[in-house]
Amino acid sequence: MDPKFMPLVTIITPSYNQGEFIQETIESVLNQDYPYIEHIVVDGGSTDSTLTILKSYRDDPRFHFISEPDQGQSHAINKGLKIAKGDIIGWLNSDDTYLPGAISKGVQSLVQHQEWAMVYGKAYATNQNNDILHDYPVECYSPQRLFERCIICQPATFIRRKAFKDVGGVDENFFFCMDYDLWIRLAKKYPIGYLNDYLANARIHDHSKSALYWEKIGVVECIEAGLKNYGKISNTMIADFIKVNSNKEEIWWIEQMKKYGFFPSSLSESDILCKEIDINNHHYDLSVNSNLSALGIKGTLLQSGDSHLKIYFKGELVESYSITKDSFILTLPSKVMQKSSNIQPLSIKLDPSTYHLDHIYPLSVQEYAFLQQVNQSHRQVKAWLKQNRPI
Secondary structure (H helix, E strand, O other): OOHHHOOOEEEEEEEOOOOOOHHHHHHHHHOOOOOOEEEEEEEOOOOOOHHHHHHOOOOOOOEEEEEOOOOOHHHHHHHHHHHOOOOEEEEOOOOOEEOOOHHHHHHHHHHHOOOOOEEEEEEEEEOOOOOEEEEOOOOOOOHHHHHHOOOOOHHHEEEEHHHHHHOOOOOOOOOOOHHHHHHHHHHHHOOEEEEEEEEEEEEOOOOOHHHHHHHHHHHHHHHHHHHHHHOOOOHHHHHHHHHHOOOOOHHHHHHHHHHHOOOOOOOOHHHHEEEEEEOOOOEEEEEEOOOEEEEEEEEEEOOOOOOEEEEEEOOEEEEEEEOOOOEEEEEOOHHHHOOOOOOEEEEEEEOOOOEEEEEEEEEEHHHHHHHHHHOOOHHHHHHHHHHHOOO
């Protein structure tokens, strides 16, 4: 590569108590064949062997570190970005490594494609010993595919500093999916490039974020990143959400479905609840139409065996249900639904001495059908979403 087209590259490594791996991370940066490198480690005040390792590299002019308490990984990246001098930024976590020649390949791609704000390549998923497990799930760039799921491996990316700063850096509200959120924001404003070559290793071990937090935090944050940037959620994200929460109860799923707006036809409690006409006797007036299929009932069963929910249609008792648990789904009687192409009055009455009602969640036809799919296999749910929830 012509030296006059060789910009300075800053590699930012956020770090906290990764003494077992960070030396290998640093060596993978400093042993690159690219001559113009600045490596900044932003350590959050590690208490293990990390600081000793960082101090051992003080004599290398390419290497710099900060060690002080911070507010987490996202904050550390932004701190590094503020002091970075390079025109191109690499983000390499303290347990990941570059493959030989990675920086040269990234720079060459960005030099050849001045329109690209970021380039990313392929990567390997490796174990604690950095042995290759399998290819990391990376795909050639497509705006649609990026909406559907994160197709980019963070250590295999190189970003122009100007673009990185222009989109506001890393969103520090994210703990897990701050990288996915960043890719989306960059892609909405700039062209993104893909390099069909292996650039990095993403290490998966017992204490890695991927192992510890994907199911509890990662999936939810991906959904939140989708809502933040697109105003909607992909079917792939919903299917992943179902996969990691398959043991949850129906009322939990109703609450999540409402919270994240899985379906545009969703109804709220205020859409159907006309007024509470008798608080003491838990008598509720509702307005129903053909889009309403069922009700999610959430409350507390105070006395088992004797609690009933009664449904009145136009003043006539049409159904009486025995309540056996705190929360349940109430399918509306066919007698009501057959006549409710227009808005119709419906009343629900509960005995407050045996059941305390907290919420009534109206379920549209589509929402109720979705709930019936939740307990099916992951593959079946994905197929149902594709057919019934076009995006």
